Amino acid sequence: MLTGAGISAESGVPTFRDAQTGLWAQFRPEDLATPEAFARDPKRIWQWYEWRRGLVRAAEPNAGHRALADLAQRVPQLTLVTQNVDGLHQRAGSHDVIEYHGNLFRDRCSVEGAVRDRATGTTSGLPECARCGALLRPDVVWFGEAIPAQAQRQADDAATNCDVFLSIGTAAAVYPAAGLADRAARAGAQVIEVNLEPTGLSERADVALHGKAGTVLPALVQSLART
Ligand code: OAD
Numbered sequence: 001m002l003t004g005a006g007i008s009a010e011s012g013v014p015t016f017r018d019a020q021t022g023l024w025a026q027f028r029p030e031d032l033a034t035p036e037a038f039a040r041d042p043k044r045i046w047q048w049y050e051w052r053r054g055l056v057r058a059a060e061p062n063a064g065h066r067a068l069a070d071l072a073q074r075v076p077q078l079t080l081v082t083q084n085v086d087g088l089h090q091r092a093g094s095h096d097v098i099e100y101h102g103n104l105f106r107d108r109c110s111v112e113g114a115v116r117d118r119a120t121g122t123t124s125g126l127p128e129c130a131r132c133g134a135l136l137r138p139d140v141v142w143f144g145e146a147i148p149a150q151a152q153r154q155a156d157d158a159a160t161n162c163d164v165f166l167s168i169g170t171a172a173a174v175y176p177a178a179g180l181a182d183r184a185a186r187a188g189a190q191v192i193e194v195n196l197e198p199t200g201l202s203e204r205a206d207v208a209l210h211g212k213a214g215t216v217l218p219a220l221v222q223s224l225a226r227t
Contacts, residue, residue, distance in 0.1 A: 001068070002100075002155075002180050003082045003089070006169020006196060010214040011059040013086055017171045033142045038110070042135055046126055049138045053104055056086045064169070064213035065092035067221045074224060079158035081151075083170060083177050085140050098151050098158075100177055106139035115139055147176060159184040168194045169213045172201040181205070194220070 005015035016024045027048070031037050038045045069092045072078045080097050082089055085104040089097045107127055109116045111134035118136060122128040127136040141147060147155075155177075159165060165184035172178040172193075181201055185191050193205040194216050202208040209216050 001078070001080055001166035001168060002170060002177060003068070003080070003084060003168045004170025004172075004177075005084060006171075007064045007068075007213045008059070008062075008084055008086055008088050009169065009196075010062040010064065010212060011088060013056055013059050013084075013088070015169075017173065029143055033140075034144055035142055038137055038142075042126055042137075045137070049104065049140075056088070056104060059086070059088065061088045061092035062214045064217045065089055065094070067217035068168075069093035071217075071221050071224070074221070079154070079162070081155045081158065081177075081180065083174070085138075098154050100141075100147055100151050100155060102138070102140035102148065104138060104140060107136040108139040110135045110137045152176070155180055156183065159189075160187045162187075162189050165189045165191045166194065167191065167201055167205070168217070170195070170199070172199045 005013070009015050015022045019025060032045060032048050065088050068080060068089065072080070072094060080089060080094050081100050082097055083101045085099070085102055087103060087105060106115050107118060108114065109129040109132060112129065112132055116136060117130040119128040119130040119133060124135065128134065129136055159180040160183060162184055165181055167181050170177070172181065181191050182204070185204065191205045193199065193201050193208040194213055195210060196212060197210060198208065
């Protein structure tokens, strides 16, 4: 299954593309979520990411996250791929989550490319690598960057080999994540969408359930428990 920002919306974490409340309605992605923007103005990028870290720290997993953690206990095998960088699935009890777009709370060295600790007593006033002193950046995938190789491989394998593919709370607009449902469908899986409103995937899905993830998912898991 693949989740997106919509599953965390009921926890108070803003989505990206919702017209009034989405982050991309207020900010331009090219100013905040590209390597070029970081090279131009790392201080601004860090301010934005620290603000997002604060929002997520104050948030709690919701009934949708909890239903998916519960579902994993009830089916023989479940692979959870998330585009979310907020860690709320793990806080709700999901294990082995494939973080397709990275994690908001990890820092990565902008030169070495590896996850690193922060140096103490920095000169720039920004997070610096404890090993080489270069600037650290958030360990998330920005526009124009590749998906972490292992996450890509695991997600492709899971999509190719699953019987049912759930697409939850994602506008299904950003590739390669949005291509996973098609990969699963080509391999013969049933595709089920759970989203507040129709998306580009809805017409191609076998079943499209429209409603809040925090309502639809617990009901879905309950109905499975009865069968
Ligand atoms: P979007 O903001 O594009 O889409 C969120 C979807 O969730 C929309 O279709 C909403 O209708 C739906 N939604 C909102 N509230 C919901 C709720 N309570 N229950 C169910 N659905 C709800 O977010 P993503 O598809 O996750 O990438 O965005 C994909 C990527 O684009 C993100 O990972 C991020 C962004 O740019 C990077 O930063 C690389």
